[in-house]
Amino acid sequence: MNKIKNYYSYSGVIHIHSTYSDGSRDIPDIASIANELDIDFLLFTDHNTLQPKFNGLQGWYDKVLVGIGCEINDISDQNHYLAFDIDKEVSWKLPPKEYVKKVSGLGGFGIIAHPDEKRTSMPEYPTYPWTVWDSKEFNGIEIWNQMSEWMEGLNHLNKFYRFIHPRKSVTAPKQETLRKWDELNLERKVVGIGGVDAHGHIYKLWGLFKVIIFRYKVLFKTIRTHVLLTEELKKGKDYEKGLRQVYDALKNAQCYISNFMLGDADNFRMIAISENEEVTIGGMIRFHKSLRLQVSTMLKTKNILIHNGIAVNETIGDKTEFLLQKRGVYRIEVYLDKRPWIFSNHIHVV
Ligand SMILES: [Zn+2]
Numbered sequence: 001m002n003k004i005k006n007y008y009s010y011s012g013v014i015h016i017h018s019t020y021s022d023g024s025r026d027i028p029d030i031a032s033i034a035n036e037l038d039i040d041f042l043l044f045t046d047h048n049t050l051q052p053k054f055n056g057l058q059g060w061y062d063k064v065l066v067g068i069g070c071e072i073n074d075i076s077d078q079n080h081y082l083a084f085d086i087d088k089e090v091s092w093k094l095p096p097k098e099y100v101k102k103v104s105g106l107g108g109f110g111i112i113a114h115p116d117e118k119r120t121s122m123p124e125y126p127t128y129p130w131t132v133w134d135s136k137e138f139n140g141i142e143i144w145n146q147m148s149e150w151m152e153g154l155n156h157l158n159k160f161y162r163f164i165h166p167r168k169s170v171t172a173p174k175q176e177t178l179r180k181w182d183e184l185n186l187e188r189k190v191v192g193i194g195g196v197d198a199h200g201h202i203y204k205l206w207g208l209f210k211v212i213i214f215r216y217k218v219l220f221k222t223i224r225t226h227v228l229l230t231e232e233l234k235k236g237k238d239y240e241k242g243l244r245q246v247y248d249a250l251k252n253a254q255c256y257i258s259n260f261m262l263g264d265a266d267n268f269r270m271i272a273i274s275e276n277e278e279v280t281i282g283g284m285i286r287f288h289k290s291l292r293l294q295v296s297t298m299l300k301t302k303n304i305l306i307h308n309g310i311a312v313n314e315t316i317g318d319k320t321e322f323l324l325q326k327r328g329v330y331r332i333e334v335y336l337d338k339r340p341w342i343f344s345n346h347i348h349v350v
């Protein structure tokens, strides 16, 4: 946790599988790994089951808050959807548009997982893209998925290297997904999150020997989603209240995504400020000629301002101020040593 101005920032890992589906470790075990790595919350999404939630596994595990949702897919195993804050399971036999509706009907919220997954070189591993974009009730999309990115570049020549160094394949979110995300935000607020899709898989290489790739410990040092809260999380206290705070921040897009491998991004801040108003990431502010965006990264970074999906300005430095001269949706991409490090959600200027 880190406080700057009126916001507390907490870093979390979203989209994790446990032994309740195809993960290799149980939830308390995974939570104890997270406790060593300065992670504030973990959101589990086992395939088509809320059983760990029914079994009472949500709560505080020392300093880590565990929330449990699920990852729903359709009968053809496409259209993976991360559903949170629901108390009933949703049938995966429904068509995707129906389960998207059902999740919001149950008072929950949902994120489209790995929306644009593509693989060209290894046909034996199928892809799981999102195909029903005309569905309007989803709350967000996973703009960066560690597992998807890893699988995408995988081929028979590099697979040994990639098995040994899974973190090296984390480079950048897909341009196609970012474009879609910006477009969606021109219509309504759609949150972007980062997912690791952690399984702790055991793979057999050439049928000869087994290696565990995607160790939770390694993956937990890659893509993180940071939420900004107005009130501190009370560690070890009422976990339901804590989860409410985290879920509300995610739903409101009061969050940003980072690649932890390049450094801890807990200090990142971005506010839009005018003579009369001030909002942070996920907020909405009225246009005013004095309106500017203040960005602070604490390191010498390249900071790119994106307006309605187009890069309109860039600076180098640890503190930047951009004048916002038009209405629309603004977000920031931060690069450290030429590598993508932080992606903010949008601020809407109306
Ligand atoms: Zn999936």
Ligand SMILES: [Zn+2]
Binding pocket: 015, 017, 071, 197
């Ligand atoms: Zn998954």
